[in-house]
Amino acid sequence: MTLELQSVGRQINAKWIVHDLSFSVKQDECLVLVGPSGCGKSSTLRLIAGLDRCQQGTIKFGNRDVTHLPPSERAVGMVFQSYALLPHLTVYENLELGLRIRGVRIEERSRRIQHILDLVQLADRANHRPSALSGGQRQRVALARALLRNAMVYLLDEPMSNLDAQLREQIRPELRRLILDQGKPTVYVTHDQNEALAMANKIAIINNGEIVQLDTPIHLYNNPNSLFVAQFLGRPQINCLKPRDHQIQAIRPEDLKFSESGLPCRLVSREWLGNTQLLYLESAEGGLRMVAEPSFQCPERLFVTWQQSKVFRFDAKTGLRTS
Amino acid sequence: MKLKSASIILLLAWSLAPLLWQLYTSFSTDQALVTPFETMANRWTLEHYRSVISANPPFFLYLINSLFVGILATLLTLIIALPAAYSLSKLSTTKSNLIRIILVGCALFPYVLLFLALLEIARALSLGNNLFALALPYTALSQPLAILLLGSAFTSIPPELDDAARVEGLTLINRFRWIYIPLLAPAIASTAILVFLFSWNEYPIALTWISETSKLTLPVAMARIAGSSIHSVPYGAYAAATVLGAIPLILLVIVFQKPIVSGLTSGAVKG
Amino acid sequence: MTVVYLLIPAFLLLASVFGLPLLRYAWLSFHADSVLTGLQPIANDGANWLRLMHDQRYWQDLIQTLRFAFASVGFELLLGLAIALLLHQPMRKRGLIRSAALIPWALPTTVMALGWRWIFNTPYGPIDQFTSLSGISLNILGNPSFAWIALVYADVWKTTPFVALILLAGLQSIPNDLYEACTLEGASSFTCFRKITLPLLKPYLGLAMTFRLAQAFGVFDLVQVMTGGGPASSTESLALYAYWNALRFLDFGYSATIMIASFVLLSTIVAFGWWLMILLNQRGSMAVTE
CATH class of the missing domain: 2.40.50.140 (Nucleic acid-binding proteins)
Incomplete structure (x- = not known):
């Protein structure tokens, strides 16, 4: 299954924040969107998730046109920068809520949550509230929730920005194991180029709502098509x-x-x-x-x-x- | 330190003295009230309480009427104001500011001036002498404050929680059930208490909408005692009624002091 | 943008209790609608407005309403500030003390209005009992020069807690390090109060003032129960006059005229107060940035 965007656009107050954006992500591919803040990379993710409406173009999951479907019918697993866990529910209840709403039976819910908690190594934290967890643990709960979604597409919006540098290096391989090994198209947004180079099969550099260049990390580094790309990738700067x-x-x-x-x-x-x-x-x-x-x-x-x-x-x- | 304790005592005396005088009055015989400085044998009495409780209709009926209207108006207010406040928090800044200004204007309006038109509405729609109907104007008049308070509470919910829930497939009603209502519980409690107090204490509309004795709310019933005859108000019985009527409110204020303070103060911060 | 419809029920309610009545009053104020017309509205070419212009009682009531409102709001702000400063201090049983301070505000106005009538009663109320020991009877509620002061006192008693709470919110919003910096500079606590607390509290003072003025202009319950507007109409408020016209004289056309005129006059004053508040806010923020 392939995720495909065809000349997708969104306008706010007569200004295009995402404009004429096209790319496709094959299964077991991870496309990383990078760019300066406000460039439209998170907006692109929201369009794929269905959180915002496209005013232009089409979004396809495989052969299915999802452009006008609400988020609930798109089956995307999404991880947010702030993890977006409900503070008044325990880890278990946080994971259970979505399954419950989607009508999964109670034994099935419990089986799947146990399994996923083992996978993210949080089985002993099931009855804690998010406030009792460390940043890394919260992040893993958010990952677990996305994995429980049986998603067609995974979307990660700066999933590691709230973690310190050391933790990020620890979690990167874990993130690859958990998400990228699912064999689903993954779109990953970050402003950190090291993270982009580490996670990506392909990188799209975005500026002013448009793709400046989309290519493999190594090709981007060696063949930037513009000064913007050359300056954006590589530290110390060119x-x-x-x-x-x-x-x-x-x-x-x-x-x-x-x-x-x-x-x-x-x-x-x-x-x-x-x-x-x-x-x-x-x-x-x-x-x-x-x-x-x-x-x-x-x-x-x-x-x-x-x-x-x-x-x-x-x-x-x-x-x-x-x- | 001395100064502070003295000020606190002064504050308490100022706030509570009129009530304590009512308490004193309610237990005094009529004779004692007329000549407070003379010593006499039968100074204290429970007669006033007896007469209030055994009056026809019994005093507690008014408490129940007020309680009923207060709870109904509070529930209706929340049911209408919660979605409106949610909507307000999702609008663009210009639109929501415009709506906020309208709401502040309504909140500032001296609503007493509305009683004549509201009375006409009540007559046209036969809403008089009906406690269910009386909750309607209270609900309407409470909307500005309730929407402003709840609206500012909604903006404090991180938008990513909303997004995550939508991705998980939660409908708007699901999100109210699982996210907004639990997370906004403190703001909802504050709003509810302020609306309840307003409805419980409201006078001019209740005065004009309700005339049947058995359906009066507490403030109107009490004022009727005053209106019955200008010269000889039964002050002893009245004081007993005041004390009985004040007890639920005093309990309410003691139990819910925190949400009341936070409700009033967050309203102030929002401006 | 699909969420806008959630505002509709609330705004329908608001329109029916604010919009509709105002339109109705505006229309009614150009009609005679009283017992004389068989309670049917008949257009009377602005006779109501002409009558209002020459109605001495109306203008007298306007002055009395303003006198009441400014006097009580003024005292409430002063006293409210003092109480807020006190309640802001750390103390034992603060919750209970705050509750006690809130009680006057929570009780129904009408109920306590009658309580006040008893306290100010002549000759049996406590105040008259005490003054009569020295042979004086003030006859407070029977004396046109005192009765309105008793009303102001009762109103200040009831609504000061509200003002105090709003000012308390303001005090809590002032960061503590400003005071630490002020003390480090060697300033006295009164100077700190004048240079930090007051300027930063101005928006809250303005808010409390505007809100309370708007409420005090519509004073009704208190006057109706405590004095009935007397003695000799000396405490009658605009709202009470409108009420008498509608429900005692059954002159709905004129009552509506009084209300719409009062609304316009009073909202002009509130708008002026608001404008003043914005002006003070700007000054306040300038003082901080200096």
């Missing part, structure tokens, strides 16, 4: 040299090399990041970021050089790639 002939040249920090001659630079400041160090340089081409070995003792003045093949060129007006 270096832009002084514009020449209405063209912007950009080079990744890891592609800069030291040499005996080349562009003369002055060291402004340095950040030691453990396994690498980040150097901030000043040159006639403007400020540069550069990655170096952690043990490297950087002199006050130095020369850097780079291979011309590693340089991306963008049109200064449109920001589109020219070579």
Whole structure:
């Protein structure tokens, strides 16, 4: 089964917040939507879930056109940033509510909830209220609820944004195991590019309600189609040299090399990041970021050089790639 | 510290003195009331309470009438105001602000001025002398306050809870049952008590809509004692009735002090 | 956008108790509708309005209503502020003390109005009993210069708790670190009150004032039961005058005229109060940002 969006759009007050958006996600594929805040990535997710109405285009789950169906009839499993657990119900009751509303019999409910609680390793927390759980545990309850939905499509809206960095790394493999192994199309929204690169089969970079580029993570990184994409992916951020002939040249920090001659630079400041160090340089081409070995003792003045093949060129007006 | 204790005592004296005087009056013989500074043998009596309880119709009937109208009006108000408040919280800012301004305007309206037209409505639709019907104007007049209070409570519910419930397949009625009503219980309690107090205490409409003695609400029944004759009000019996009538309200205020305070104050914050 | 229909029942109710009556009054005020016309409305070309212009009792009642409203609301704000400051302090049994302070507000106005009539009674009420010990009888409710003061007192007693609670909400909204900063600056607690509490409380004072003024303009229960408008109409309010016209003189046309005129006059004053409140709010927020 494939999730398919065809030129989907939504307008608020005569402004398109999602415009002419098309993509398809095959089963066992995870598409990650990234972009600056307010770019329309969460709105896209809400359109797929049926929480908001499309004013344009069609949404299909396989052969089924769901564009005008209410969320209850779409069978999507959705995980929210704030987990959206009901504070006055226990973990068990939170999981049970949806099943109950959908008319699942009581023995069946109990069997499925036990099974899912084992899966997310929360069997001993069944009778606790969400307020008694840690952030990671709440997140797993939210995942369990989405899994209980027997969903056609999984939608995850910044599921890890409320967790600290360490917990995120722990939960990522778990999330992959629980959701991605279901073999259903998954759409994942995040603003964290590390998370995007880690989870995605494909990444769609969104800006102003439109897809700027959609591709595999590696291809996006190596072949950005615009300055926006090049700057959005990759940390430390890509270096832009002084514009020449209405063209912007950009080079990744890891592609800069030291040499005996080349562009003369002055060291402004340095950040030691453990396994690498980040150097901030000043040159006639403007400020540069550069990655170096952690043990490297950087002199006050130095020369850097780079291979011309590693340089991306963008049109200064449109920001589109020219070579 | 001394100053604070003194102020508290002063506050309590100010608030409770008139009631305590009623209490004193209700247990005093008529003779004692007329000459309070003379010592006499039969100073205290339960006669006033006896006469109130054995009056025809019995005093408790008025309490029951008021209770009935109060509860009915409160329930009706909530049934109508809850969906309206939900709707208000889902509207765009401009629209909901416009509606809020209309509601504040209605809440500020000195509703006493409406009694004549309401009386005409009651006559045209034969709603007079009917306690069920009396709850209707109370319900209507309570809407502004109830919608404003509940509306601000609805906006405090995180929208993602709503979204998650819709994805799970909960209909609007399901969401009221499982999410809004449990989560808004404190605000609903505050609103309910304020509406109940208003209905229990309301005078001009009850005065004009109800004339049958057996259907009077407490405030009108009490005022009738005053109106019966300007010069010789049976103050002893009246004080006994006041004490009996005040007890349920005093209990209500003690038990529900928190929701009353939070209801009034959150109304203030909302402006 | 499908949720808008949930507002319809509430607004139908509001329209039937606010919209319909106002329209009816406006229409009725241009008609004679009394016993003389057999209680049938007959257009009378604005005779009601002409009569209102020359009705000394109406203008007298307007002044009396305003006098009552401004006096009671003024005292309520002062006393309410004092009570709010007191109730804001930490103390033992605060819940119970707050309940006790709330009781006057919760009791029906009519019930306590008669209680007050007993307390102010001449010669048997406690006040007259005490003053008569020194040979004076104030005859409070029988004296046109005192009776309205007794009404103000009873109203202040009943509604100050309401004002105090609104101001309490305001006090609770003021962050404590403002006071800490103020004390660190070495200012006296009175200076802190004047520079922090009062300016930040202004919106709440304005709210309480507007709301209470609107209510006090419609004063009815208290006057009707406590003094019946007397002595010699000296405490009669606009609402009571309209009530007499409708239910005692059965002159519905003129009663409607009184009510619509009063509504317009009083809402002008409330709107003015509101405007003043907004002005104060702006000043208040400026004081904070300074």
